[in-house]
Amino acid sequence: MRILVIGKGGREHTIIWALKKSSRVERIYCAPGNAGISELAENVPIKENEFDKIAQFALDYAIDLVVVGPEDPLAAGIVDYLEERNIPVFGPRGNAAIIEGSKVFTKELLQKYKIPTAAYESFESYEPALAYVRKQGAPIVIKADGLAAGKGVIVAQTLAEAEKALQDIMVDKVFGEQGSQVVIEEFLQGQEMSILSFVDGNVVRPMVPSQDHKQIFDEDKGPNTGGMGTYSPLPHIPQSVIDEAIETIIKPTAEAMVKEGRSFRGVLFAGLMITENGPKTIEFNARFGDPETQVVLSLLETDLLDIFLATINGRLQDMDIQWSGDTAVCVVLASGGYPGSYPKGVPIYGLDEVQDSVVFHAGTTHKDGQVVTDGGRVLGVTARGASIMEARAKAYADVERIRFEGMQYRADIALKALR
CATH class of the missing domain: 3.90.600.10 (Phosphoribosylglycinamide synthetase, C-terminal domain)
Known part of the structure; x- marks a missing residue:
């Protein structure tokens, strides 16, 4: 099979590395790729948001499957665009990718279906948001509603930090229109855990859990980043807690999306906090995480191409996915x-x-x-x-x-x- 992977980061490099293990893969292209990817695939000078060029390349080069890595093209509807042109593609449609594209949507979904998450309020105007923050005090979490390359979440330890975050997002527009709304959440304490799952509607196949390190410096100091490292599995978190997260958060969320007419197909990434009151949702992403993908796919023993094809063809429930004990x-x-x-x-x-x-x-x-x-x-x-x-x-x-x-x-x- 001939495969085109969209993206240029560590996540895409890892996906290509895993796909190369499949005996069914004939050739892989990557748009636009990077220096490391060029050793495994042929880089194509097409940007992630150039849907027309991606579609034309897929048709011209007889691509059998397109795999979309980053969140921006998913939220913008690249899967819908390619499907309309009969190009097989792995990833959620735009109306399902909103689970990452809008934090307000996700919080309202979780609240509607009583799925555990932090208490919150959302705001479209700066002054009411500022008044709410001053009433609640710190620590508190400020989130830009839209996509912000993993940097739109500020865990404010002081009131001054929270006020600055609101000023940056809502007044100075450091994230542009992605910050036209904010979600303000209670600060949750506990161990963070990420669980990525292959999902096709109501069918959920969780991957091995991992733990990211968001802050730039040791001991979780400094500002948030896109992720400074990760590991998997998590021997210090009981299997019963992992199972609880899957049964009370991930599966109900997939089912809720089906009920909302937004059936999710692809990789659903749950960012979770293990609190004294059990697992709670921090966020959902609509794709493989970076750098979680690097460790999770390193432990995958089943052919990744088979999983992708089963997911998009409605056969995920028949897959027996195996993971290394390493x-x-x-x-x-x-x-x-x-x-x-x-x-x-x-x-x-x-x-x-x-x-x-x-x-x-x-x-x-x-x-x-x-x-x-x-x-x-x-x-x-x-x-x-x-x-x-x-x-x-x-x-x-x-x-x-x-x-x-x-x-x-x-x-x-x-x-x-x-x-």
Whole structure:
């Protein structure tokens, strides 16, 4: 089969890496791809939002399946666009991708169907939102309604931080129209957990759980990022808690979307908090997470192409999906200055010295024959082992072999599991 993957990050690199294992895959293209992806697939100079060019390429090159990685084209309806042209595509339609595209929609859905989540209010105007925050106090969570590249959520520890977040989002429009509404939530305490699931309507097939590290610095300090590292599975979280999250949150949400006429088909990503009162929903995403995909797909033993095809053809319920008993750890290497402004075009050294990890490229490109940085999160160094300690040791040993000016990373990925 000939496959076209849409995207250019670590998630897409990992999806392609996993698809390459399938004996049924003849050739993979990626639009637009990155330097690491070019070693496994043919990069195509088409942007994720150029639907017409993507469709024409799929038709011209007899593509058998399009796999959509990022949230922006999903929310904009790329799946509907391709399906209308009889191009097979993996991912949710636009009316289902709204579960990530609008936090207000998601909170109202969860409230309507009594699915556990944080208490909240939503606002379209700055002054009422500010008054609510001052009444509630801190810590408190401020969320831009729309897509904001993983940076539209501010966990404000002080009232001053909350007020600044509202000013940034609603007045200064740092996220543009994506911040025309905000959701203000109670602050939940506990362990975070991510569960990605293959979903086709009412059929839910959960993947192994993982835990992301959102803040830029060790010990969960500093501003949120798109994710600085992750690991899977989670030996310190009881299986009973994981099962409870699946039965009380993920499955009911998939069923609620069907009832709302928004049947979800693709990967549903549940961001959860394990509180004293059980699992609660932080957010839903409509696609594979990044960097969760790097560890989760590293542990997948079933052919990923078979799962994709079963999902879009209504056969997911017949799939027996198998996972390795190993552990995987991913450490993200980021550009200096991230998640603020950062340079691009910085040469990367040591990639050929890596020994025990797979390095998934997130923000890289080629310049004068050299792999250089091209984003905030640059690489995801991912290793497998029989235990968290073994996988961590392998990943961090290979992190030490990679060098670029300004490189920063967290040194505490997966330590929560060991504590």
